[in-house]
Amino acid sequence: MQFVDEATIHVHAGNGGNGCVSFRREKFIPFGGPDGGDGAAGGSVWLVADEGLNTLVDFRHQRSFRAERGGNGMGRQMAGKSGADTVVRVPVGTVVMNVETDELIGDLIEHGQRLLVAQGGRGGQGNIHFKSSTNRAPRKATPGTPGEERELRLELKVLADVGMLGFPNAGKSTFIRAVSAATPKVADYPFTTLQPHLGVVRIETDKSFVIADIPGLIEGAAEGAGLGIQFLKHVSRTRLLLHMVDIAPLDGETDPVEQVRTIERELARFDPALLERERWLVFNKADLVPEEERTKLAKALVRKLKWKRPWYLVSALARENTWPICLDIQRFFDEQKRAAAERAAEAQAR
Structure with a gap:
């Protein structure tokens, strides 16, 4: 018998941006060397307890939440733009469970309390990191790592004041x-x-x-x-x-x-x-x-x-x-x- 308000949501953190393969090219500098910048980290997904909410009814309409992807690196050693986090408001008293493992991720019991539920991916490295005395023109960069993806079960144990x-x-x-x-x-x-x-x-x-x-x-x-x-x-x-x-x-x-x-x-x-x-x-x-x-x-x-x-x-x-x-x-x-x-x-x- 159901005695707590429940909802299931899907959260997907942003992937990290890819590193850049680039070489410095300026007038009178024909062999400027590598200058590819790093990719940025993807945004994370956070749950924030809000005393202004009383039920999980809103999650019947929106069940998927995705953070922004990190920007790719660019030439001139310019890093990409970090992905924006996604913040999901939940009522105070929400218990967060991982559906796949059935483990408790956290319990939001105070107004304003934040809980990280999906970590954004790391940005990849540009080719500037791979230069050496034996490889002065590396054409190698690493891709960003994927952001975490989870199915979460939210249980509200505080239904009423x-x-x-x-x-x-x-x-x-x-x-x-x-x-x-x-x-x-x-x-x-x-x-x-x-x-x-x-x-x-x-x-x-x-x-x-x-x-x-x-x-x-x-x-x-x-x-x-x-x-x-x-x-x-x-x-x-x-x-x-x-x-x-x-x-x-x-x-x-x-x-x-x-x-x-x-x-x-x-x-x-x-x-x-x-x-x-x-x-x-x-x-x-x-x-x-x-x-x-x-x-x-x-x-x-x-x-x-x-x-x-x-x-x-x-x-x-x-x-x-x-x-x-x-x-x-x-x-x-x-x-x-x-x-x-x-x-x-x-x-x-x-």
């Missing part, structure tokens, strides 16, 4: 429908979502974030039970987790507090660092509780959980109180970005 935790049927798909244009399947039975769905939540013209609706967790997910292990691998890189809880389970037996504890145990088993990740509690299906009892019930659950982080009471189906969460999420990301910029400025000042 926000990952949604929760038991099956907690209302995650309904929530993402309410706040974005995504249309994941919604039904009244568990495991409706069998593959990830992404939704772009647009706050303003230039402000948005990506939220992922992914299969729910069950007890034992860290050991591979249900669909949870793939999800746990995915959320290891999201910046914020929304922990969604059904505040009024239909069976009347499932305790919301125990649901939260169960998922916390699975997070701890898979990666204890996930418990330290910013995580907000969202009590869903408030419309199933009488209006005068909703807030009282939510506060009681918060007290039992001893919850110190932000929490919300919403009805995703009725789209009640869903937008304030989105505004708070955007503010959280803006503050993170501002703090990172300040740290970078301080580091540069030192």
Whole structure:
């Protein structure tokens, strides 16, 4: 089952330019000797992580990338022009694999990080390099070497800025429908979502974030039970987790507090660092509780959980109180970005 965005691309670095066979010819200098210049190196292919990209969808349309060939050498010992590199932008979080050998080439985890995936060919030598006391007029030059050529598999493990935790049927798909244009399947039975769905939540013209609706967790997910292990691998890189809880389970037996504890145990088993990740509690299906009892019930659950982080009471189906969460999420990301910029400025000042 596919739980990461994938694409296969072909990269071809530029070939090196050929060396030149040339002899100096000037008036009054009949035997000027060799002056053939060297060929230039071909361009290389680089992948660069760009935080402005969220998916690998662009590679469905363009899958081949070629760098420029190096220029040939010329007379008068003039070297050729170096081939231009080709830079391919990919989302932050892209893992790069060699299709032929299945080896890991690199993992682009920071904005601006560069990865060389195909080295340009070397330029050939002109005949000036082959002159000697016994061969004063060499007619020999070497060709440029070919650039590297590879088939690459790109895997994006960071599909979203926000990952949604929760038991099956907690209302995650309904929530993402309410706040974005995504249309994941919604039904009244568990495991409706069998593959990830992404939704772009647009706050303003230039402000948005990506939220992922992914299969729910069950007890034992860290050991591979249900669909949870793939999800746990995915959320290891999201910046914020929304922990969604059904505040009024239909069976009347499932305790919301125990649901939260169960998922916390699975997070701890898979990666204890996930418990330290910013995580907000969202009590869903408030419309199933009488209006005068909703807030009282939510506060009681918060007290039992001893919850110190932000929490919300919403009805995703009725789209009640869903937008304030989105505004708070955007503010959280803006503050993170501002703090990172300040740290970078301080580091540069030192």
